[in-house]
Amino acid sequence: MEGGYIFDEKDRHNAFISTLDLALFEPNGGPLEGIPVAVKDNITTVGIPTTCGSRILEGYVPPYDAHVVALLRKAGAAIVGKTNMDEFGMGTTTENSAFGPVTNPVDPARVPGGSSGGSAAAIASGMVDLALGSDTGGSIRCPAAFCGVVGLKPTFGRVSRYGLIAYSNSLEQIGPLGKTVTDVNTLMSVIAGPDARDSTTYDRLYDHTPNSDVKGLRIAVPKEYFGEGVDPAVAAKVQDAIATLEGLGAETVECSIPSMTYALAAYYVTCTSEASSNLARFDGVRYGPKVETVRSWHDEFRDHRGALFGKEVQRRILLGTFALSAGYYGKYYAKAQVARENVRRDFIRVLKDADVIAGPTMPSIAFCLGEKSDPLSMYLADILTVPANLAGVPAISVPCGTVDRMPVGLQIIGPHFADERVVDVAFAFEQEVA
């Protein structure tokens, strides 16, 4: 016997690329039995088209489920559709989708953030309470902050990436988004754990009930998270949120993360380099719109990839190809890896004397559609989210009020494997302001 969930929500914000009118689920008494869950369109779902927001995968119907999708089904979830995203996860606004931009449910003239913008908008507009996203440099936390929902980037290795269509393997993690911290905690408990098919996973389950006691918790507040480039109104809102946690018995200590100076450059060199290798597989032979087989290999591939990849994807593949090319490797990639190690060490050092780090998730409120047309200015908006990916540590974004009626996110970052702790701190804040 199968159950069916009728999904007839109107998609006013273009949050989904594909939906199922009737989402089947296993009535098995699992923790998500009959609950609608949306899945980002770069996570493989058997029988449901999976495009990564790209024309180069149009029509691709995966023959297998991602590990997290198999776990969702086992938990009884009704997968109602695949959410819109920046093509291959490359963007901070969800405007880089071949299926059109997603709009922010709080103000449709603004972007929802990205790249998991469809997942966040689906929750913020009330279509679902739970969604999966992926976070390479902030792609779960940014849209969570911009849309006023909760999003967790787990510790690297805590959630299997088997079936996540790879963009930057050393940085990306699948993670939960939800209306509340409790939602995120529930979804995390379903998807986390080891998987023999992803050798980077650890043998740790996530079995946790959120605890709102933060008495004696030591919160490090890095000055770089409140410095140049951060909207003072956003910074003030986040300072208020940290004061709320102090009111609950937490202690704060100022700190510095000097490697933040070059963290963003290290991030973009690393992710574009990995992308240039990962996206070489899209050649129109095994999936997606097909190539002509009568022309020669390179001529056909070049025209196919030139026509079907969007501009931002082409830019990142070229940047990565350049960064790895003979004569430039030492100037870009090698230095980026040293910088990355410095970021990791800075986080380990700060989190030796403190339990968590707190700051804004994003340096501003959601941009207006079309506002970030220059790629570099869009990259700069990722400055507060990329360090957690470079270091591999868990980070959560929880809503902490509004500026100009737009949501602001409080980011809580913890040491490796302290996903439960960042959830607890977010829960304590959420309960206090509810």
Added chain:
Amino acid sequence: MVNESDVEGIAKLADISISKEELGAFTSRFNDILEYFDILDQVPPGEEGVPDLGNVLREDVVTPSLSQEEATANAGGTEDGFIRAPRVM
């Protein structure tokens, strides 16, 4: 700094055709980003990579996998169970 012919060369390596009309704008944005990457010159000399990571290995054992039909279902063209690709020679 790179010029338009450098970008054409990189695009060729990456198997992506960029039209002549787009090349100018593409090159100028490319240079903006590379200029920003110069901040990496300030990184002090240090260790590259994470020293305490090890490889994860397993025995090479055959396990159930996709059938030939499933594996080729999304291909543009097949012949006798093989996938058709553009000519190499």
